[in-house]
Amino acid sequence: MSLHIAPSRARAQVPTATIERLPAYLHVLEHLRDAGITTVSSVDLAARSGVTSAKLRKDLSHLGSYGTRGVGYDVDFLHRSIADWLGVRQPLDVVIVGVGNLGHALAAYRGFAGGGFRIVGLIDVDPDVIGRTVACGDALITVRPLADLEFIAGRAQIGVIATPDASAQAVCDRLVAAGISLILSFAPRFLSVAPGVEVRAIDMSVELQILAFRQRQTPLSAGAVSA
Amino acid sequence: MSLHIAPSRARAQVPTATIERLPAYLHVLEHLRDAGITTVSSVDLAARSGVTSAKLRKDLSHLGSYGTRGVGYDVDFLHRSIADWLGVRQPLDVVIVGVGNLGHALAAYRGFAGGGFRIVGLIDVDPDVIGRTVACGDALITVRPLADLEFIAGRAQIGVIATPDASAQAVCDRLVAAGISLILSFAPRFLSVAPGVEVRAIDMSVELQILAFRQRQTPLSAGAVSA
DNA sequence: TAGATTGTTAATCGATTAACAATC
DNA sequence: TAGATTGTTAATCGATTAACAATC
Structure with missing residues (x-):
């Protein structure tokens, strides 16, 4: 380097x-x-x-x-x-876009607070979900409509994308436009972003495929015990 | 090598x-x-x-x-x-232990079928959840009690742990004892397993921390756009 | 002092990259 | 043939490992 x-x-x-x-x-x-x-x-x-x-x-x-x-x-x-x-001592603010099962799971995730993260906003498009209140650690957060994305994102440093695949890129673009430069995505698609924006993508299916293949390739364990 | x-x-x-x-x-x-x-x-x-x-x-x-x-x-x-x-053409059978928000999100995940995976069992301890039917891709799966874990695991090749942190190691041990040698864990704790068992762990909080730190360390993007 | 364990060194190993010959 | 693009080579870079001197 x-x-x-x-x-x-x-x-x-x-x-x-x-x-x-x-x-x-x-x-x-x-x-x-x-x-x-x-x-x-x-x-x-x-x-x-x-x-x-x-x-x-x-x-x-x-x-x-x-x-x-x-x-x-x-x-x-x-x-x-x-x-x-x-730099964990100085908590970062997180906005979650997409409050389906996965979004709920993330909101309920206890590890966030301990890890130096604070959920400051939840966004969804579903009228049935908008307005509902979700417990995020100690805080109670109300789900807001997609139209409020820019407003909420303005108060956050990190955006989490937990929407269906089809909306992921559009949401990503809006987050970036709103000034977010750290994105964690659970959508199974590659997100293209401007230079300077960091994206970390987690695709369950890909994780399973890697896992399954590793086993097939190393029939006689080479040490095992992984993190 | x-x-x-x-x-x-x-x-x-x-x-x-x-x-x-x-x-x-x-x-x-x-x-x-x-x-x-x-x-x-x-x-x-x-x-x-x-x-x-x-x-x-x-x-x-x-x-x-x-x-x-x-x-x-x-x-x-x-x-x-x-x-x-x-080896994706030959589908692998998956059992999910823990059917909370995350378990539901995983069950509903469309990507599994396409990726060569088939959910064959859902396990939980909560009496309110046991017996409920969950749509997993095309199939409808009924949530079964923890006591049935060994029976269900016997029909699967992959175990997914979506339980709270505290139960993760115990569930892991039972899965391994039941013959599972591929485990995907969402519990934020290191699972120790016998040699030959492959564990892949995903901890949202850790992912966020890595993301946040990367950004801090590379204030002037070095190419950006990641997968 | 004797035992234990860190922090560092140097060698090995694996992954990335740029460049290009092979070939459609 | 001329242009395009693969598959491979060799050089570079980064990460892991074992061993051990430093030091509590």
Whole structure:
């Protein structure tokens, strides 16, 4: 990586692969903390996260030096350090477009609050759904019509697309036009967006296909236990 | 990769990264086919899939030679070839444990049938939900009690865990004990399983955190447009 | 001091990319 | 033939791993 551009914020580039694992560590650390465990070794934490200890130590070493040789990591301190580093402490506002079964499931999802996210808006087109109140963590949010999308999106940083496939691209375009640059999509279609907008797409069917194929290709497990 | 073991089924190992992209190509090809487009170039197909054309050609080259130089790929032939190769033609049976909002969303998901999956069972603990009939694609499936898990699992190859976090590991253990070796989990916790069992976990909160962080780290887009 | 465990090094492995010869 | 596009090569890049010196 050597895209020098700009006065460069020194923070030595952390590998993508590492970033994608950090939330998992965070989650395990929360479990440990809740269980009253105060210290953990890289071997233990790694096993609970489904990675090797070498990989875990390498990952953490990119963020800094948070452990004590001969002892391990302080659960609470490491958790705070990673959370700070990821920027989880400063919650991001989320708008969900499409309040069907999936939208409801997402709204009800307890993990959001803990992960530093706050649902600030729910949008749908169905007259039967518009106006209904949905419990999102502690808050009660009223479902608003599609016409209000721009207004609501203006208050959010993240847009979640949980609409049918056919409407996904249109919704995506409107979200981007309203200033959203982070989109999580559950529609089984590739969304094209302007440069600078980050899209992460989850397609259940694709996930199942990958899973099914992996098994077929490795009939005699090569270590198994995945995250 | 050189894990020689066993009489080795020659089929030259295809890279994991390639396998994970194949379902996306498949999906775009379906769109093209439905739109009546019969031929597509690697540049076009790649753009619609969110990858570079070099990567696409390299990926396809691992499966075989399905294009025509100077012309491109026949949409229908390439689709059939990839589908055959992935083994999508022979549908896999799925049991979903946990029929809350997420379970319902999964059951209603149209993409499953097209992707070569068939839902054969729904399990829940809630007396209000047990006995209810849910439309899964064409089929109507009745939600059965947790006690029936082993019976239903015996008829399935894939288990989907859509229960609350607290029950996930227990359900996972029972699925594995019942002979399931492919598990897709939506519980935000790491599941430990015996070697040979493949687990793929999707945690919405983790997905959002990765998304949010990516944006923070690349303030001036480095190409953007992701799959 | 002896035992334990981190943080880092260097070697290996796998994935991406650009370029182009082969060929329609 | 001229133009287009594949399939493959070789170079680059990034991620994983094992081993160990540093240090509690």
